[in-house]
Amino acid sequence: MMEDDIVVSFVEKLRQTLRQREESANPLVRLSIGALRSVVHSARTVKVFLSDRDYRAVALLKALRGRKLHQTTVVTSMNRYPGIFGACQAYFEEREDLEILSYGCATGEEVITLREYFPSARIVGAEINPRCLAICRALQVDDRICFIDSDDELIRKEGPFDAIFCMAVLQRTPHAVEAQGVRSLAQTYPFQKFDAQLSAFDRLLRHGGLLVMHHTQYVFSDATVASRYAPLAEQPEPVWSGPRFDRNSALIEGQVATPSIFVRQRT
Ligand SMILES: C[S@@+](CC[C@H](N)C(=O)[O-])C[C@H]1O[C@@H](n2cnc3c(N)ncnc32)[C@H](O)[C@@H]1O
Secondary structure (H helix, E strand, C coil): CCHHHHHHHHHHHHHHHHHHHHCCCCHHHHHHHHHHHHHHHHHHHHHHHHHCHHHHHHHHHHHHHCCCCCCCCCCCCCCCCHHHHHHHHHHHCCCCCCEEEEECCCCCHHHHHHHHHCCCCEEEEEECCHHHHHHHHCCCCCCCEEEEECCHHHHHHHCCEEEEEEECCCCCCHHHHHHCCCCECCCCCCHHHHHHHHHHHHHHEEEEEEEEEECCCECHHHCCCHHHEEECCCCCCCCCCCCCECCCCEECCCCCCCCCEEEECCC
8 A cells, every 4th residue: 555545544534433423422522523623624724824825815815904805716707797898888989088997807807808898998907916916917918007906095096987897806705605505794794895895986986987896795776875876778687696685794585686887977
């Protein structure tokens, strides 16, 4: 038997023994098994932290900038929302002086895509994850595109904007939330965080500008600033994209689908 096989078989035997003892009638045995499991779990977490740079980046973000952090996963792709991008393009009718913010641009694909739809716009990609930001900054882009850290003051200096895209950002691990049947986001991603972010966007957006969001766990009409906006008339049919939560961060029963594109009214 090879050394690795011996280790694997030992770990498997240990697991089986632990599983059997978990059912023990003796509370002391059950307590010890629980403690042992926590030690093994902590050791595994430390190992992943030390060996996986992506995991480490998110863990550090949670520790150091947790109050600002929304979605932690960095999944993205080119032209991910063609219907939404196309509707925004039609709204602006080839205006050449647009200024656009892509908030939570991950590794930059959204910004590169927006350049295709808005060839002469100035586009700012803001990202909180330093590993993603480094990837963005290594991209070959024109001088009307820049990537910045998602710091309120830095973003404010780049604004105001005609459109803010915030796609798959205002949420926290939605697949796990759905799979685990979570009924409250109060501890992990409270409504106040969503609401405060939308108020911040509102201060950055020109009248007549577009606030564009997709894959959110809360509903835009619940936001403090919602009354200043109207859904864009010509946009893709809203589709259900996972569980939604109310102002108390509690699950809304049933499937709620809302529009993605909102026009800042000239008040
Ligand atoms: C799932 S990705 C979405 C990427 C892209 N917008 C898309 O839809 O394909 C979410 C991104 O939001 C970023 N993010 C989370 N909180 C943020 C914040 N406060 N400011 C800027 N980016 C943030 C994450 O680091 C991650 O890259």
